[in-house]
Amino acid sequence: MKREPMLAGPIDLMVLAVVDRRPSHGYAILSALRLKSGGRLDLAEGTIYPALYRLEQAGYLASDARTVSGRSRRTYRLTRAGRTALRERRRAWRDLVASMDAIVHGAAGDHG
Amino acid sequence: MKREPMLAGPIDLMVLAVVDRRPSHGYAILSALRLKSGGRLDLAEGTIYPALYRLEQAGYLASDARTVSGRSRRTYRLTRAGRTALRERRRAWRDLVASMDAIVHGAAGDHG
DNA sequence: CTTCATACCTAGACACACTAGGCATAGCGG
DNA sequence: CCGCTATGCCTAGTGTGTCTAGGTATGAAG
Numbered sequence: 001m002k003r004e005p006m007l008a009g010p011i012d013l014m015v016l017a018v019v020d021r022r023p024s025h026g027y028a029i030l031s032a033l034r035l036k037s038g039g040r041l042d043l044a045e046g047t048i049y050p051a052l053y054r055l056e057q058a059g060y061l062a063s064d065a066r067t068v069s070g071r072s073r074r075t076y077r078l079t080r081a082g083r084t085a086l087r088e089r090r091r092a093w094r095d096l097v098a099s100m101d102a103i104v105h106g107a108a109g110d111h112g
Numbered sequence: 113m114k115r116e117p118m119l120a121g122p123i124d125l126m127v128l129a130v131v132d133r134r135p136s137h138g139y140a141i142l143s144a145l146r147l148k149s150g151g152r153l154d155l156a157e158g159t160i161y162p163a164l165y166r167l168e169q170a171g172y173l174a175s176d177a178r179t180v181s182g183r184s185r186r187t188y189r190l191t192r193a194g195r196t197a198l199r200e201r202r203r204a205w206r207d208l209v210a211s212m213d214a215i216v217h218g219a220a221g222d223h224g
Numbered sequence: 225c226t227t228c229a230t231a232c233c234t235a236g237a238c239a240c241a242c243t244a245g246g247c248a249t250a251g252c253g254g
Numbered sequence: 255c256c257g258c259t260a261t262g263c264c265t266a267g268t269g270t271g272t273c274t275a276g277g278t279a280t281g282a283a284g
Contacts, residue, residue, distance in 0.1 A: 005239085006272065006273090007119065014212065017216045027261060036214045037214060040207055049264060050264095071250080071263080073261090074263075093216065096122070097209055099149035103144075103145065119241095123272075155273095158272085180231085181231095181281070183230060184232065186231090
């Protein structure tokens with residue numbers, strides 16, 4: 001029996017979501033995550049760049065390298081497959097949250 | 113800089129929550145998870161038992177073995193430290209959900 | 225006898241996030 | 255000049271947790 005992984009990389013989902021909103025480079029994704037989470041999501045470069053390579057390898061992202069103000073910058077955008085993956089992972093995340101809420105926060109009065 | 117892990121084992125949290133509600137043995141925890149999630153959380157024994165040992169090793173659970181109807185049964189209950197850990201993990205989960213919601217579902221009209 | 229439900233157990237594989245570094249340019253202040 | 259900060263990128267290795275793929279056993283029903 002083949003099980004769906006319980007949580008398929010929270011960071012993948014977040015990266016896809018950020019890039020979906022606007023094509024972005026690695027450093028900008030880190031900034032966006034830190035900003036939007038009120039500082040809670042404070043990822044290291046060692047986390048984000050392998051995630052970006054992985055997602056590009058998987059065909060979910062495509063990238064273009066440029067030099068901006070003397071610095072190389074690699075901007076990623078979502079592919080068609082990436083949009084599909086994003087939708088799927090959003091669904092999986094919502095499912096997991098719903099399942100965990102039922103268990104972790106539970107309905108009061110549930111004496112099964 | 114020491115980062116808090118993004119998600120400290122969803123299964124640990126679920127197990128603690130189930131056992132908090134009622135002291136339980138492994139098989140019963142699996143059943144409860146499957147039931148309360150509408151079949152979505154269908155864990156294998158290979159997942160639950162190491163998790164139970166780990167949590168007991170960490171001092172969050174304590175157990176008693178009995179024989180019921182010819183079958184050995186090990187019932188786990190939450191320790192005081194386990195209650196503290198449960199509270200902490202609930203908080204961490206809520207934080208992660210909030211952070212991810214801000215990013216993955218985003219506020220409509222957020223064009224920042 | 226076989227199958228299913230109820231119980232438990234374990235080793236190894238795999239994936240991913242984190243740690244701990246490293247490289248570089250540009251600008252500012254001392 | 256140097257040191258620090260901000261902006262960009264990169265990589266190897268470690269640790270952890272979940273999944274896979276098995277295994278054990280008893281009792282009941284067909």
